[in-house]
Amino acid sequence: MIVFDRVSKRYANGREALTNVSFSIHNGEMVFLTGRSGAGKSTVLKLIALLERPTRGAVLVQGRNTQSLKARHIAAFRRGIGVVFQDHKLLADRPVYDNVALPLAVAATPLKEIDKRVRAALDQVGLLGKERALPLELSVGEQQRVGIARAVVSKPPLLIADEPTGNLDPDLSLEVMRLFRRFQDVGVTVVVATHDLHIVREFGERVITLENGALQGDPGDTLPSVVATR
Amino acid sequence: MSVGVASGRHLQALLGSLGRLIRSPLASFLTLLVIALALALPAALKLFVTNAQAATGNFASAVDVSVYLKTDVPLAKAQQLTQAAQQRPDVATVTLISADKGLEDFRTYSGFGDALAALKENPLPHVLHVRPRAAASSAAGLDSLRRYFAAWPEVDLVQVDSEWVMRFNAILEVLQRLLIIAAVLLGIGVLAIIGNTIRLEIQARRAEIEVTKLVGGSNAFVRRPFLYTGVLYGLGGALLAWGILTVVVLVLRDSVATLARLYGSRYLLEGLTPDDIGVLLGVGLVLGWLGAWIAAARHLRSIEPRA
Numbered sequence: 001m002i003v004f005d006r007v008s009k010r011y012a013n014g015r016e017a018l019t020n021v022s023f024s025i026h027n028g029e030m031v032f033l034t035g036r037s038g039a040g041k042s043t044v045l046k047l048i049a050l051l052e053r054p055t056r057g058a059v060l061v062q063g064r065n066t067q068s069l070k071a072r073h074i075a076a077f078r079r080g081i082g083v084v085f086q087d088h089k090l091l092a093d094r095p096v097y098d099n100v101a102l103p104l105a106v107a108a109t110p111l112k113e114i115d116k117r118v119r120a121a122l123d124q125v126g127l128l129g130k131e132r133a134l135p136l137e138l139s140v141g142e143q144q145r146v147g148i149a150r151a152v153v154s155k156p157p158l159l160i161a162d163e164p165t166g167n168l169d170p171d172l173s174l175e176v177m178r179l180f181r182r183f184q185d186v187g188v189t190v191v192v193a194t195h196d197l198h199i200v201r202e203f204g205e206r207v208i209t210l211e212n213g214a215l216q217g218d219p220g221d222t223l224p225s226v227v228a229t230r
Numbered sequence: 231m232s233v234g235v236a237s238g239r240h241l242q243a244l245l246g247s248l249g250r251l252i253r254s255p256l257a258s259f260l261t262l263l264v265i266a267l268a269l270a271l272p273a274a275l276k277l278f279v280t281n282a283q284a285a286t287g288n289f290a291s292a293v294d295v296s297v298y299l300k301t302d303v304p305l306a307k308a309q310q311l312t313q314a315a316q317q318r319p320d321v322a323t324v325t326l327i328s329a330d331k332g333l334e335d336f337r338t339y340s341g342f343g344d345a346l347a348a349l350k351e352n353p354l355p356h357v358l359h360v361r362p363r364a365a366a367s368s369a370a371g372l373d374s375l376r377r378y379f380a381a382w383p384e385v386d387l388v389q390v391d392s393e394w395v396m397r398f399n400a401i402l403e404v405l406q407r408l409l410i411i412a413a414v415l416l417g418i419g420v421l422a423i424i425g426n427t428i429r430l431e432i433q434a435r436r437a438e439i440e441v442t443k444l445v446g447g448s449n450a451f452v453r454r455p456f457l458y459t460g461v462l463y464g465l466g467g468a469l470l471a472w473g474i475l476t477v478v479v480l481v482l483r484d485s486v487a488t489l490a491r492l493y494g495s496r497y498l499l500e501g502l503t504p505d506d507i508g509v510l511l512g513v514g515l516v517l518g519w520l521g522a523w524i525a526a527a528r529h530l531r532s533i534e535p536r537a
Contacts (some may be wrong), residue, residue, distance in 0.1 A: 049444075051535055072448075079446030087439050106241055150445070194255035 001027045001158065001189050002048060007057035008041050009213075017043040018213045020057070025191060027157070029172065030184040032200045033193040035210035042192035044210070045160050047081055048191065050074055062157070080106050082151030082188075084161035088143050090135040095129035096122070096146050103154040121153040125179060143174040148176070152183060159183055160191045173199055240454070247458035250431075251466075262425050265514070267465025268420045270474045272413035273510055276500065277475065279405050285490070285497045288400060295372065297379045307331075308356035311384060320366035320375065325359040330440040332357060355386060356367040369400040417517060420467070423520030424460050432456060432529045439525060444535040453526045457519060464518020468511045475502055 002025040018040045033041045046052040047059045050066050059066045062080060064096050069077055082103075090099050100121055104114045122128045125145035135143050144164060151159055153156040161180065165173035177192070177199055184190045193201065200207055209216040290412040297315075299308055305328055312326040327335075332354040337346050362375055372390050379388045390396065432439065439452055479501040491495035502510070 051444075075443070075446050075448035075451075077446075078444065083444060089444065091438055091441060102442060102447075103445040104443060104444060105239075105242075106451050154445075 001025055001029070001062060003058075004044070005058045005059040005060070007047065007054045007059055009040075009047065009052065010055045016213055018047075018054075018210075019144045019216055021210070021213070022057075023208055023215065025188055025189065028184065028187050030181065030190040030203075031192070032087070032203070032207045033191060033210065034195060034197065034200055034207055035216070037194060039210040040213040041195075041210055042162055044212075045083075045162050045191070045193055048158075048160055049081055050077055054096045054180075060089055075106070079103065079154060080156050080158060082156040082159040084147050084155070084159070084164045086142075086163035086166040088135070090143060090146055090150075092135055094136070095132050095134055096127065099135065099146055099148045100153050103150060107154060109154075117153050117155075118149075121149040124152065124182070125149045140167050141175075144168060144172075144176060145179070148179060152188070156188070158189045158191075160193075162193050163195070164192065165194060165196055168186040170198070174202070177203060240458075242452070243454040244458045244462075247455050247462055250459065251456075251462060254327060254373060261423065261463060262466045262470055264423055265420050265463060265518075266474060268416040268423070268469035269468055269510060269514055272409055272416055272473035273471060273475055273502070273506070274478065275405065275409045276506065277479070277500070279402060279409060281400055281486075281500055282398075282405075284500060285495070286395065295360040295362065295375050295379065296389045297360060297385055298389070299356045299358070299383075299384050300386045301353070301355045302328075303356060303384045305356065307384060311382070312358055315360055315379075318375075318378075319364055320371060321360055322363045323361045325361075327357045327359060329354045329356050329382065367395075367399065368403070369396045372396055417513070420464070420514075420517045421521040422526070423523040424463050424518050427463065428456050428460055428522045428525035429529055431459065432533070436533055439530065439533045440535045443533070449530060452530055453523075456526045456530075457522045460518040460520075460522020460525075461515055462518070464514040464516070464521070465511060466514075467518070468514025471514070472502065472507055 004021050004023050007018055007021045007031055008016065021040070021044070043052065047054055047066070048061055049060075050069065052186055053059075053067060063076075064077070066077075076087070091102075097118055100118045101114050104117060109117070119128060122131065125148050127142060127145055127149065130142070130146075135146060138146065144160045144167070148161075148164070151161075160181065164180075165176055168176060173196060179186065180190050180192060181203065238446045280386045299311070303311075308326055308328065312324050315321055315324045329352045333346065333352050336354070358379075360375065360379070362371060365371070366375065373396075376390050379385055442452055479499055486497070486499040
């Protein structure tokens with residue numbers, strides 16, 4: 001599903017965010033990406049969502065090398081990935097319904113189907129009935145769940161989340177993580193970047209730890225040979 | 231994507247763009263007004279030129295070229311020359327007024343009949359009255375006719391009547407060129423206005439564009455509402471220009487009719503023809519689309535999502 005093969009990433013300002021990182025994540029897995037702030041967690045997620053491209057090495061997502069993906073195929077590529085952000089990235093001037101419907105609208109889904117799926121997604125995150133509300137009228141936890149509903153509404157096979165519990169109290173954090181677990185239960189690959197080790201221990205899923213842009217310890221899974229011999 | 235779904239998307243984008251224009255009515259109206267004035271100016275010039283041409287159409291066809299032959303040219307030769315003149319493609323009719331006929335007319339109309347009776351012989355030459363075709367009634371056309379006849383050895387004098395019509399036609403030609411220049415310059419102006427308006431809107435909606443691209447919106451999807459906004463501005467400006475010109479024609483109609491009456495004409499000011507309106511709306515639409523497209527192509531690509 002996701003393969004990082006000796007990936008390094010140096011930003012334009014000269015900061016080396018990742019150094020020679022290799023790991024792989026299988027279909028249907030739920031993986032926690034941990035490490036201190038600035039360890040490179042966000043960079044890993046950006047490389048997966050093709051918000052950045054690696055400086056060296058290869059990133060394969062769903063069998064495709066992100067390096068060789070042409071600009072006009074990026075949009076379609078991103079439609080296969082649900083992304084949850086710490087700051088939600090909701091459109092403040094649009095009601096909840098429009099925010100959640102956006103990934104379906106860009107994929108030219110029929111309106112009837114959009115309506116059905118938006119309600120289903122809001123139901124999954126427990127926000128049915130808040131369709132007409134504006135994001136700022138909701139609590140922080142509710143806003144985060146709107147962001148999650150938007151990430152899963154198009155039923156992407158891959159869900160990535162960057163510090164989704166960063167602004168939430170422990171109870172809400174657990175609730176959000178259980179939500180992610182439920183998506184994993186129906187076959188979605190879930191990658192969650194978090195520095196909340198308490199939650200990581202609670203869930204007992206595989207953990208990939210980064211420190212100063214390098215993998216720490218055993219990533220828990222070796223590279224498939226096909227990639228290692230490239 | 232089925233046709234139904236695709237047109238649904240477009241309708242949605244169109245309504246969304248329309249909604250945004252309506253939500254800031256004053257700003258939208260001012261932009262529309264500027265576009266309308268830029269479109270109305272060349273259209274008004276076009277109206278002026280067509281009206282001037284139509285109003286003077288009767289005079290223009292009355293432009294005659296009088297070719298005075300030398301007095302020693304015999305009548306048979308004059309008839310021969312009439313035939314020759316008739317062959318030219320830019321000549322509509324040639325009337326030969328023989329010296330005798332000329333004298334008779336003069337005797338009848340001038341009131342000097344008795345004085346003429348004292349003359350031993352007819353002092354008048356044969357005259358060819360040449361009426362050019364409408365297409366050759368321009369200043370240049372008349373001048374070439376004048377030079378053509380002046381070159382004949384039998385010709386004493388060529389006189390182009392109604393020189394003022396020639397001058398007027400020359401002025402119209404200048405105006406017509408001016409019209410084209412104004413139309414091109416103001417068209418570029420409309421492109422710039424719409425392009426700048428779209429650029430500002432793209433900047434204002436930067437966050438939305440980023441998120442849309444983040445969830446997999448293609449460049450075409452992101453561009454679409456801006457193209458519709460541009461088309462709405464262009465088309466709206468053209469409609470407003472049409473309205474402005476209609477009012478202008480209504481206001482001027484009476485005074486033009488009065489002016490025409492003083493010149494003994496029943497001329498009525500003509501408004502825009504359906505063809506003119508079609509061109510105006512079409513130009514507005516195309517300029518709006520193009521202006522938005524240029525702005526979108528330049529500014530949308532630079533907006534990429536950042537996490």
